[in-house]
Structure formats: structure tokens, C-alpha cells
Amino acid sequence: MKLDLKIQPLSSWITAKAQPLLIAGPCSAETEDQLVATAHLLAATGKVTALRAGIWKPRTRPGEFEGIGSIGLEWLKRAKAETGLPTAVEVATAKHVEEALKAGVDILWVGARSTANPFTVQEIADALKGSDVPVMVKNPVNPDISLWIGALERINNAGITKLAAIHRGFSSYEKTAFRNEPMWDLAINLKTHAPELPIICDPSHISGNRELIPYVSQKALDMDMQGLMIESHIDPSVAWTDAKQQVTPSALSELIDRLTLRQPEVVNTQVKDALAELRNKIDKIDDLVIQKLAERMKIVEQIGNYKKDNGITILQVNRWDEILQKRSNYGKALNLHADFTEKLLELIHSESIRKQTEIMNAGQGEAPVQEQLTHS
Template identity: 40%
Template sequence: MIVVMRPDATQAQVDHVTNLVREMGLKDHPIVGTDLTVVAVIGDERKVDGDVLERAPGVNKVMRVLAPYKMAARTDHTETTRVTIGEGDGCVFGGTQVPVIAGPCSVEGEQEILAAAEAVKAAGAHALRGGAFKPRTNPYAFQGHGEDGLKMLAAARDATGLPIVTEVLTPSDVELVSKYADCLQIGTRNSQNFKLLEACGKQSKPVLMKRGMSMTLDEYLQAAEYILAAGNGNVILCERGIRTFEDHTRNTLSLSVVPELHERTHLPIVIDPSHGTGKAHLVPAMSKAAMACGCDGLAIEMHIDPEHALTDGAQSITPAVLSDLMEDLARVAVAVDRTCVPG
């Protein structure tokens, strides 16, 4: 951390800053220049409230050298961490393969989720998604089947061999969901539910964590740090679009976060083009673009009958579109030295 003093700062003000630094258990190293003085702060700056120093008399600004997230940072990680969902090695995020998670927004019924799983398997995708618990803006909308939905997902897994990814909404549900799921999903509305993050960090199943719709990348990685710090290193980041002034899509899908996050963190990065656009006809193009810019996986909503879907039908592609998309993704993957082989 660097504390930059004002050009007119007095020696007493510099001494006050150095005393504050020492009170925080860190070392100070004042550097006197021609025009101004800076105080280098030596030690673990992540435990320091920089606002305290910035409010001190004579201080112009405080600049952090280290990221506020220690475990999620790329530092000392030359390669992306590999996270495996399910048994075996057929669905690994962070390696050469780019797995595709596909399925309906919500688990609507036993036959429906089984048909969806069979379509996902036939298309060559690698994992099945589907919500048993659904957070809805409208309190009267379909909220999911709860544990019965989890049992339906487990039955679909047994029938197809596809690992399942499903959302958990509250800390009290973590144990139940982890009993059935191969990967726990944290949705955008819960991305700063710190008690839920900690609870997911205390269990061993991988966690797919979506970015909050109004989160900066630093805030996002600090939230992921809660899971890592609680003991679970199997975290997959998921960009699902942010809320902006633009209205031609449901959200604004920021694909530039993929190379940026690869610079900042060792965690694998998945793109959700379904929530990212909200429109099914945009999903194939954005999926291929995500593959081209270096994503480590895709999470795509696919429904066997989107027109009659209980949730998010407008952004759900059909099994036929998914099948064609998987072939296209395989070609794009080769161009960027990746693979997207069938699951």
C-alpha cells in the first residue's frame, strides 16, 4: 500500500500517518521526493482499512498494491485451477476442454427434466442444469419444486450419467442441496449473501458462483474469497451479464471480463449467454464469441418446449439449436487451441 501525501503536507502530518501505520501492526517507509512525500506501507495490507489512512490530515490518496482478495488472486498460480463436476474426468473446468452445462431454467416435472437431460446428452453437452429452488422477482411466480425437484434431477442424472448443477438459495438449504447436486450454484441475487457463501465454502461440492448484476470485478472476487476462505477451493466463476442502460437485451453480457478475470484470478470462468442476453436467438452467437475470447465453460438454458416453459422460455434454445451449436463450438474451440468434445 502506498500513502501519497499532499504537496503541502507538514512533517507532523507525515509522522501522524507513520504512527497510524505502526498502530495497525505494519511497517512504514517514508520516501521524500522533490514535490511530495509518499509512505510505503509494508505488510499484509488486506487487513488494513485504507479509508482510515485516507482520512488522515495531509493525505492525498491511498493506493493498494495487492488485491483485497488473497486466495482468489492469480498471484503464485501460473495455471488456471481445474474444477471437476461429477465423477470421473468428463466435466473439468479450467483445462483444455470447455464443458457446456445445459438444461431448463427450472425443473418442471419428472418427465420434462428427463427429456431435457436426454436432449442435453444427445447434443454432446457435458452437464445438466435446472433449478429446484427458484428465486423470482414476482412472489406469485413459479418457485420450484424444492426437494422433489432435486430428486427429479438425481433421477435424470442416473438415467443419463450427466452431473447436475442446481441453485441453492439459503444457508439452511446447503446441506440438502449438496446431498443431491454435483455442483451448487449461487445466483446473481445471492452473490453478496455472505452467510450463504460461507456455508457453501464449508461443504465440499464445487460451487458455480454467478456475478451480481451490479457487481464490479473486485467486489465479485472478494465475494468468491468468502467461499475459498471457508475451505472450499472448488469455485467456478460465472459471468451472466450486468444491468446497464441498454434495453435491447435483458442484461449486458460483458465478454471482456473473461481475459480480464484470467489476469486477476486463477479460478475458471464460465459464461451464461442465456441470462446475459435474455433472447434465445442471440445465444448461439454469444456462446461462440465466449469460446473465442477464452472462457472455460458455458451455461446455456435449453428447453424441450420453450413456448410453454414455466420460467425464462424467451431465452431458452431448443434441443435442435443446442445440437447445432455444439458442432459450431467444436470448430471454434480448435481455432483457440481448446476442445469441446461431447460429454
């Protein structure tokens, strides 16, 4: 279902002198000299669209550096006056909004922790009423697209039409190379709901270390995201917060130079025709896949009825292990990625369990709407 958001195009409220659109600056404004010096170096690259800096820092535990506070807004004003760069800060309360607007901050963003709390988002939205400031909304900490959408709707309902989303990854119990799992499919899902909504990527928070930032940045651009937000510090080794994921302005400039920009639209007629032919083949195969899945589910229903009539349990662990092993090996032989094959099989199996549960419970009251069994 498409979202009914009233949004102005990104190009109408932020001008990128270079591509890609790049919002950069230190994780935290630490001292006036640090912020202003970093801003000058970023401006000198000719690649930065706007200067970001954390003024109020929501920390996981008390006692950690929680931002320099309102005085940092004055430092931002100086940095803007000397470099000409528009400024951007995170806001988490109505007071933050009021102070940022009074200080002439050009762009506000709502952080991941705030997005996860509708009460906080509504407080911010109420404080924004009557203003015309651009607002960007980061995805919530946990992979919940409804919270992300809800936050965007609340801000939009407050009259903010200069609106964008920031993809910064999601928390996960599984420890991987990333600080926050990208879960690109959720960002794609949001884009499907709101095609007109600009989405920019925050590779710094997805990566958690500077070595991964180039990879995540290129991936984001290849996914047709409209820009990047990357943390940059004059000397990351002494940064007060998130030192590992910040890069120097010169390193940022080199990183941007190495990125490949690709066009979302096909211009070449020959290429367009070739793609159309290949996509037509995919459409036909997709139709067959859906048809075969439907046939499979008909057989699943027959099995469910047989199990019900003969008092057999729905879940047959040995059978599931056999399917998983055989099909995974088959998929591997056909050059399908093991993770993809396993996820596909689990999805099909989950639907099979749901159908059989429905048959077993027929006439015994309604089963839960979304009963799912997971298997390790």
C-alpha cells in the same frame, strides 16, 4: 493485484467428454417428466458435461413461479441415475445448500442476486464448510467487480477449492439487444486478478433470447472462457420461466457444432514469431501514446493554473463539444469505431478535469479522491 485464491484446476473436478465444456438444462425443473425427458435428450447429444436445473427460483416479484422446491432434487437424482450426467443447481440459502448436498447434487452455483449480497454469500459459505462440492459464482446483477471478487473469496475461505466464476452479464439502464449487458471488460478484469480462476459464460442470461445465444457463445470462447452454461428445454414454447432464452436439446447440439474452438496458446513457430514482431510494434506505439498523454497533461496543468489565476471556470462546455466533434470525426476518418473514440476522449477529459480541480483546490482543503464529471 493478484488474488490469493486456492483453486483446483477445472479439469480436476469436472470432466468434459466433448468440447467446449457445456452445462445445460431447463431454466426451471417444472415436472418430473419434463426434467427427465430433457436430460435424456441432452445426454444423447454427447455434448453435455453436466445437467443444470432451477429448483429454487428467486423471482423479481411475488406471485411468479418460484421453483418446484425440494422435490425437484429427487427428480434430478433420477435424471442422473438414468443418464449418468452430473447435476448442478443454484443455492441461495444455507438450507438450499444442506438439501442439495444431502441429495447428492454434484455442482452448486451462487446466483447473481445472491452474489450482490455479502450477508447471503457468507451464509452460503458457512453452510459449505467441511464439504468438497464444486461451487460456481455468478457475477452480481450490477457491474461491481469487488462484489464478484468478494463472493469468490468468501466461498474460497470456507475451504471450497473447486471454484469457478460464471459470467452472465450485468443489468443496465440502457436498453440494448441484450437482456444483460456482457461488459466483457469486467470478466477480463476478473481474469487479470485471478488468472487461475476458471470462468464459464452464461449466454442464455446475457442474450435473453435464443437468437443471440450463438453469437454470445462464440464470443465467450474467443475470450478464452472455459465453457458455457446454456438453458435447454424439451419444449421452450411452454416453459414456465424464461421461455424466450431456452433452446431445445437438438437446437443446442446444432449450435455447439457451429462454434469454432480456438487455442489460447500459439504452437506454430512461424505464427509465434510473427505475433511477437507485431506485438513488439504495439509495445512501441503504446509507449508513445503514454508519453504523449503525459505531455498533454502537463499542458492541462498549465491551463489549470491560468484558469485559477484569472478566475475562469474549469469546465468550458463549448471547448469540450469542439474537441468531441473534431476528434470523433478524425477518428472516424482513421477507421476508429465512434464509441471507442468517444469513450477514450471522455476518459482523457475526465482526467483533465480532475487535474484542474486539484489545482483550483490547492490550499483550500482536500478535494474528493474520485471526483468525476460526466458529459452527455
